[in-house]
Amino acid sequence: MNATGTPRLSLAPIPYFWSREAVMAFYEAARDWPVDVVYLGETVCPKRRRLRSTDYFAIGESLAAAGKEVVISTLTLIEAGSELGGLRSLCRDSPFTVEANDMAAVGVLERESRGFVAGPTLNLYNAAALERMRAAGARRWVLPVELGAQTAGALTSAVPALESEILAWGRLPLAWSARCFTARAENRSRDDCGFACGDDPDGRVVRTQDGQPFLTLNGIQTQSAMTQNLAADYPALCNAGAGVLRLVPQSHDMEQVVAGFDALRNGAAPEKVAEELAPLTGVGGCNGYWHGAAGLVEGAAES
Template sequence: MKLSLGPLQYYWPRSTVLDFYQAVAEMPLDIVYLGETVCSRRHELRQSDWIDIARMLRDAGKQPVMSTMVLLESTSDVADMHKIVRETEFMIEAGDMGAVHNLAGQRSFVAGPQLNLFNADSLAWMASLGAQRWVAPLEMRQADLAALLAAQPAGLETEVFAYGRLPLAFSARCFTARHYNLPKDDCGFSCIQHPDGQTLSTREGEAFLVLNGIQTQSARVHNLIQDIPALRATGVDILRLSPQSQHMAQIVAAFDAARQAAAPDRQALEALRALMPGAACNGYWHGQPGLNLVPAQP
């Protein structure tokens, strides 16, 4: 079973991003997804910078994948997507159907989690267009994934989002700008002040959601480290970890140890609690509300 690092969802200063990926080069990861997938106004790094990072990671033994944005809102966004998919040096993760359209029949690609492939017919169709790998929808439960993989096209890799705050929705509105009473087109790039997003709490003070520009995330951290045996038995090839601003090396090391362990460590989740920016959850995988945490089975 391989480990991947998903695309950076937050807006960090340029130096922070460069330092982060220098550290990633030393982590026991197999695949690293790169590029801006949330907001086209984030310009700390340009496409040429992402290419340079990809080459550095390739030299370190990783497989770099360039990810496209999930929500395209303007002609310039479409032009940026075209520029990324024309890049033939690295594999592409298609974030939306526009990217799929441009890649179909031209080269192999990764079908991203927001494409919502929920049944065997859609998965077979995506494979026929050239998908080499697909990322299961975030809310897919184990039983449904197992049934889907029973009819999976030959040679198609399956990746599951296994750690991080869940990207639940994308909107044309920027919620971070709205919080600061700023228009979206003059937002002052205020999301750079929140390296792990901005927590939205209920009136009772319970963390509910996280605002990340136009993206809404879960406040709780989806964590499947105790479910790795079930993931392996289901036929999952790759576990995706989502970047966070602190303790990423320790998180990756914990998942690396768990995927190699002869027997599951029932204390693995507990050991990670102090390293996570929020409480843990794994409800979707178990067919429950996503914010639930189903304990490891004895």
């Protein structure tokens, strides 16, 4: 996608532990949404197995039949040998392109000579790193979430052969741990978690002692409490050469979020769309990273 093109829209993998029915209903609905790319799979915790990879492949077939490009995403933190085994079979068996979220996946996909999407946790911060990924088979890369317009623009023009994808809507994935913080909040260990994260379809908000929403607990993953909303920055995203705008699923109002970003592609006024989407964020929006500031900053206006 060149710098003047219209970006495609993608749905990121669902980061939360939704019920099987909720996942099915979400993707059934998404068949009719104006998204172009859909990422499927469990990227956070290997204990979450309400859907198996074959279930995701079946959902993928249905979405592909509806005209979507389907990508299967891998786990981000791979600790046990069994997880590595699962990763190897996923990379081998997936009928769809795979998003590599750990260098282990890159290694496997390279060996299998399968083109892939380089996920946001591979830490690709410069052109030399991107070139290496391209040589390994990457066709698209997702900007690390802490990088902004300036770096995005420099990298897309330095490595034009790689399509870029930028998180335009969603709580920011900030950290991964061996510890499950949702289980900890329930005074349980991870091994005995009772799948407590299944009760939090949008994670659990952590506030500072003066009441400010700060983080979101999502099992072993920590997210921002604020939702990154780059609708107002749509022209800058296009200028930076974004090929795909990534929208992170949430349990409510996702259809409106997609509609908002689609409206931007059809000429709607960015400020107006941003304002319309603002109430759909949960506890508030942020856009600091895109403007070279702290991620939690809201209403940043210039790079």
